[in-house]
Amino acid sequence: MDVLQLDVSGRPQAWISPREAALLYASDAVAWTLGDAFHVLRGGIQRTTGIQSRIAVHPIVAVRGAVPTRAWRQAPALTNPKLFARDRSVCAYCGGHFHFEELTREHIVPVSRGGHDTWMNCITACRACNGRKGNRVPEEARMSLLYLPYVPNLHEDMILRGRRIFADQMDFLLASVPRSSRLHG
Numbered sequence: 531m532d533v534l535q536l537d538v539s540g541r542p543q544a545w546i547s548p549r550e551a552a553l554l555y556a557s558d559a560v561a562w563t564l565g566d567a568f569h570v571l572r573g574g575i576q577r578t579t580g581i582q583s584r585i586a587v588h589p590i591v592a593v594r595g596a597v598p599t600r601a602w603r604q605a606p607a608l609t610n611p612k613l614f615a616r617d618r619s620v621c622a623y624c625g626g627h628f629h630f631e632e633l634t635r636e637h638i639v640p641v642s643r644g645g646h647d648t649w650m651n652c653i654t655a656c657r658a659c660n661g662r663k664g665n666r667v668p669e670e671a672r673m674s675l676l677y678l679p680y681v682p683n684l685h686e687d688m689i690l691r692g693r694r695i696f697a698d699q700m701d702f703l704l705a706s707v708p709r710s711s712r713l714h715g
């Protein structure tokens with residue numbers, strides 16, 4: 531299970547392993563935590579006290595330090611796994627639900643016609659629909675979108691990137707995801 535790393539103001543930064551989180555605790559880099567500790571890592575025996583060090587790892591840890599503003603303003607990187615997760619693995623044209631291998635990144639305005647490879651111009655489509663639409667815009671192909679694209683915010687991006695997500699982590703992230711997101715659907 532991964533740990534959600536935040537900056538000190540509570541903005542998501544990364545998913546890290548419990549071991550990486552333990553390094554943050556050990557170097558006194560953790561400002562605050564959320565949720566109940568779910569993992570205990572045991573370290574060496576202290577020579578002076580004879581007590582074995584132990585670090586309890588929490589599902590959400592905020593690290594000390596300056597808040598980088600640049601990452602916050604950038605749109606999250608577009609990848610197929612995140613795109614398909616945003617669109618719930620549903621083809622935007624036929625409405626079918628498909629497995630990962632059967633899905634494609636469909637450019638609403640084809641790249642060859644000036645469309646951009648961005649969250650707002652990309653939608654999830656099955657191979658058949660993508661092939662049928664070809665090098666046309668939806669109107670030309672007489673195909674309409676069953677749902678619309680949008681740019682996930684940073685919190686939603688962390689959900690789309692996460693593999694197995696704790697309830698504590700999901701509650702924290704979803705609280706900052708707009709109601710318009712499909713994750714609330």
Ligand SMILES: [Zn+2]
Pocket residue numbers: 621622623624625626655656657658659660
């Ligand atoms: Zn389809």
